[in-house]
Amino acid sequence: MTLPRQRIAILGGGPGGYEAALVAAQLGADVTVVDSDGLGGACVLTDCVPSKSLIETANAMTLLNRSPSLGIASGGLHTVNAVRLYERIIDLARAQSRDITARIAAENIKVITAHGRLDGPGRVVAGDQTIRADAILVATGALPRVLPGAEPDGERILNWRQLYDLTELPRDLIVVGSGVTGAEFAGAYQALGSRVTLVSSRDRVLPQEDEDAANLIENVFRRSGMTVLSQARARAVSRDQDSVTVTLADGRTVTGSHCLMTVGMVPRTEGCGLDAAGVKVDERGFIEVDRVSRTSVPGVYAAGDCTGVLMLASVAAMQGRIAMWHTLGESVHPIRLGHVAATIFTEPEIATVGVSQRAVDAGEVAARTQKLPLATNPRAKMAGFREGFVKLFTSPGTGVILGGVIVAPRASELILAVAVAMEQRLTAEQLAQTFTVYPSLSGSVTETARRLMEFKDLESRTGRARAPLNARGVPGPGRPAPRARAGAAGTPGCRRRTARQCPRCRAGTAPARRCGSTAPRAAARTPRRPGPPGSGDGR
Numbered sequence: 001m002t003l004p005r006q007r008i009a010i011l012g013g014g015p016g017g018y019e020a021a022l023v024a025a026q027l028g029a030d031v032t033v034v035d036s037d038g039l040g041g042a043c044v045l046t047d048c049v050p051s052k053s054l055i056e057t058a059n060a061m062t063l064l065n066r067s068p069s070l071g072i073a074s075g076g077l078h079t080v081n082a083v084r085l086y087e088r089i090i091d092l093a094r095a096q097s098r099d100i101t102a103r104i105a106a107e108n109i110k111v112i113t114a115h116g117r118l119d120g121p122g123r124v125v126a127g128d129q130t131i132r133a134d135a136i137l138v139a140t141g142a143l144p145r146v147l148p149g150a151e152p153d154g155e156r157i158l159n160w161r162q163l164y165d166l167t168e169l170p171r172d173l174i175v176v177g178s179g180v181t182g183a184e185f186a187g188a189y190q191a192l193g194s195r196v197t198l199v200s201s202r203d204r205v206l207p208q209e210d211e212d213a214a215n216l217i218e219n220v221f222r223r224s225g226m227t228v229l230s231q232a233r234a235r236a237v238s239r240d241q242d243s244v245t246v247t248l249a250d251g252r253t254v255t256g257s258h259c260l261m262t263v264g265m266v267p268r269t270e271g272c273g274l275d276a277a278g279v280k281v282d283e284r285g286f287i288e289v290d291r292v293s294r295t296s297v298p299g300v301y302a303a304g305d306c307t308g309v310l311m312l313a314s315v316a317a318m319q320g321r322i323a324m325w326h327t328l329g330e331s332v333h334p335i336r337l338g339h340v341a342a343t344i345f346t347e348p349e350i351a352t353v354g355v356s357q358r359a360v361d362a363g364e365v366a367a368r369t370q371k372l373p374l375a376t377n378p379r380a381k382m383a384g385f386r387e388g389f390v391k392l393f394t395s396p397g398t399g400v401i402l403g404g405v406i407v408a409p410r411a412s413e414l415i416l417a418v419a420v421a422m423e424q425r426l427t428a429e430q431l432a433q434t435f436t437v438y439p440s441l442s443g444s445v446t447e448t449a450r451r452l453m454e455f456k457d458l459e460s461r462t463g464r465a466r467a468p469l470n471a472r473g474v475p476g477p478g479r480p481a482p483r484a485r486a487g488a489a490g491t492p493g494c495r496r497r498t499a500r501q502c503p504r505c506r507a508g509t510a511p512a513r514r515c516g517s518t519a520p521r522a523a524a525r526t527p528r529r530p531g532p533p534g535s536g537d538g539r
Contacts, residue, residue, distance in 0.1 A: 014041025016139035016304030020320030034116030118273035177262035291334030351415035354403015
């Protein structure tokens with residue numbers, strides 16, 4: 001008997017929604033996606049893809065400005081055509097959305113263009129249609145948070161989704177908020193030629209990120225000419241014709257041509273019927289989910305920014321896939337947020353995965369740390385940049401990779417090696433023994449791993465114990481070690497793990513099955529017999 005196809009309804013066509021739809025269709029489900037914005041969602045149409053396209057142009061401008069130091073005569077001032085720039089960004093976003101739409105159509109997934117809401121157990125209302133489903137996924141995303149007294153008008157006071165409607169490059173841009181979004185846009189517009197003032201309510205930019213990385217980026221910002229106002233909380237933003245004024249909590253004011261508000265996100269769940277369905281939300285309005293994306297209501301799942309769980313497209317997509325695997329009876333591993341790789345697209349980029357320096361310093365995680373400046377890398381010298389580093393964390397004793405931080409151009413690509421090593425529980429020694437291209441920036445990853453290698457047979461080879469290391473991997477003084485017993489497990493060439501003497505290493509006995517010693521076997525000892533008188537053998 002053939003079982004009926006499972007019916008899946010998905011609210012939202014962003015990464016959490018469309019990736020879930022593809023997985024469900026692959027597993028034979030009847031899938032309906034309800035979306036009002038366009039497939040790809042805000043991530044593709046207004047947030048991630050457009051912002052990274054803008055940053056890519058800014059990186060090109062940085063390279064052009066650095067060309068004289070590489071021996072290239074540019075012959076003039078490089079300027080930005082703002083209209084063409086924004087048109088290209090919008091075209092790229094729409095093209096990506098079309099690609100997703102084509103893929104969804106190829107899998108025979110039904111798409112309803114409407115606003116959807118829950119309407120009782122197993123029911124979704126989309127416009128004038130009612131959809132019955134065995135499982136529902138809510139993936140409606142989030143919206144830019146609005147600061148009271150600083151409401152965007154779309155012309156001079158903006159959120160990041162309104163930037164691409166401009167017809168000019170902001171002359172004097174004030175960026176309020178020094179988190180990931182604020183730092184990325186501040187760095188990009190500074191490179192494109194705007195005069196940028198970054199208003200930070202904390203004592204440094206990127207306050208939640210690795211301190212070494214954040215300090216480096218702030219220094220880069222300041223040297224580029226950006227004004228960084230630390231411990232300066234914005235209280236209000238007002239517009240006066242062609243200018244804006246930001247009033248700070250301490251009474252100071254900052255004036256510019258435009259103001260970009262980057263003060264966080266709020267869940268986009270209003271009108272989704274969560275209250276009527278009994279779906280629990282937290283105090284900020286984000287949907288509460290477990291590690292397999294289940295909500296408080298059986299048969300209802302949630303994924304993406306509406307859950308407030310690491311607002312990354314990769315996490316949203318994985319949450320959606322896990323939800324479908326779970327509801328359709330497939331084997332599933334709960335999401336492991338400690339294994340998520342993330343990147344901040346400043347110049348240079350900051351990529352992280354695994355444990356943090358803050359957790360190590362607080363004693364929450366026992367780890368050895370090694371940091372290698374990028375200035376020593378030959379490829380970096382060839383390209384003409386010196387800012388950046390590679391930092392790795394390993395478990396003391398085992399040497400297993402626990403995480404890392406990479407600050408470099410294209411760090412978003414370099415972090416994959418560390419993420420794979422962490423996912424597969426590789427050791428620093430295994431990573432160090434991996435071949436890399438010379439010259440390459442990835443060579444700094446394996447070189448950092450080499451410096452973290454733990455040679456457990458150092459005592460037997462040198463007669464001195466390995467210098468003790470603290471949590472940061474700093475060596476202390478060595479101490480003499482007793483000489484290894486001949487034939488004992490652990491002597492050079494012997495792989496025996498027991499404390500008994502190894503038959504292979506001990507002269508005159510048969511070789512052990514697990515011993516890999518290449519030492520020549522000594523002749524077997526046999527009792528000496530007296531020779532005949534006068535032979536000279538009897539002693």
